[in-house]
Amino acid sequence: MILIPAIDIKGGRCVRLTQGVMDSETVFSEDPVAMAKQWESQGAERLHLVDLDGAVSGTTVHYDLIERIIKAVQIPVQVGGGIRDLERVERYLSAGAAAVILGTAALQNESLVKEATRKFPRRIIAGIDSKKGQVAVRGWTEVHPEEVATLAMRMEEAGAAALILTDIEKDGMLAGPNIGLFREIGMQVEIPIIASGGITTLSQIQKLAEIPGVEGAIIGKALYTGALSLPKALAALRGES
Numbered sequence: 001m002i003l004i005p006a007i008d009i010k011g012g013r014c015v016r017l018t019q020g021v022m023d024s025e026t027v028f029s030e031d032p033v034a035m036a037k038q039w040e041s042q043g044a045e046r047l048h049l050v051d052l053d054g055a056v057s058g059t060t061v062h063y064d065l066i067e068r069i070i071k072a073v074q075i076p077v078q079v080g081g082g083i084r085d086l087e088r089v090e091r092y093l094s095a096g097a098a099a100v101i102l103g104t105a106a107l108q109n110e111s112l113v114k115e116a117t118r119k120f121p122r123r124i125i126a127g128i129d130s131k132k133g134q135v136a137v138r139g140w141t142e143v144h145p146e147e148v149a150t151l152a153m154r155m156e157e158a159g160a161a162a163l164i165l166t167d168i169e170k171d172g173m174l175a176g177p178n179i180g181l182f183r184e185i186g187m188q189v190e191i192p193i194i195a196s197g198g199i200t201t202l203s204q205i206q207k208l209a210e211i212p213g214v215e216g217a218i219i220g221k222a223l224y225t226g227a228l229s230l231p232k233a234l235a236a237l238r239g240e241s
Contacts, residue, residue: 001209005039006220007032009062010052016221028224036069042230047077048218054082070096089116103127117159126155127164156189166196186213202236
């Protein structure tokens with residue numbers, strides 16, 4: 001399983017939110033480019049970038065900054081937030097992103113997902129954010145009645161290369177991930193699952209690694225607060241002491 005540090009960008013700074021609430025931010029760095037280089041230097045094999053302002057507004061806000069981050073590191077970068085049309089998908093991929101994450105579009109514009117996966121196979125990830133089992137969109141500001149499992153299966157059929165599943169109520173709480181959610185969805189889809197939300201300890205990472213279908217974990221607040229050491233977590237996954 002791969003561990004993926006998260007860099008969430010709001011107002012040009014690297015922040016972490018609590019349960020996705022936009023005004024609950026804690027600023028961890030004024031320089032997201034330097035933060036990306038730091039995670040790369042600590043052994044990260046991939047980065048997860050989110051334009052939080054873009055996710056809420058529905059349009060790309062921090063493209064220039066994200067492009068600088070992509071070009072500043074050698075490891076693959078996956079990008080999400082405010083990507084609602086094929087032009088933005090193409091723009092990020094042309095800038096060097098390894099993959100683009102479609103979140104709100106996954107629910108509201110399935111034809112875009114199908115078109116994007118056809119044009120860019122293996123480079124489109126569906127981001128599904130869960131709140132009490134239902135799907136949240138637009139930067140987690142709206143909740144729709146469709147169940148997470150239903151959308152996950154639809155995205156697999158649409159050609160998504162992987163699913164990022166986030167339990168909003170766990171995100172930023174340092175209280176552990178929703179193991180049940182990942183196990184449930186892992187039983188219903190065959191594409192890889194990237195787990196997100198509340199991952200705090202080595203034992204939690206090891207439990208996630210045991211779930212069939214879970215091939216990655218996005219780590220945010222635990223890394224920024226020092227609750228979890230990226231080098232130690234990577235060593236543990238490799239079976240090193």
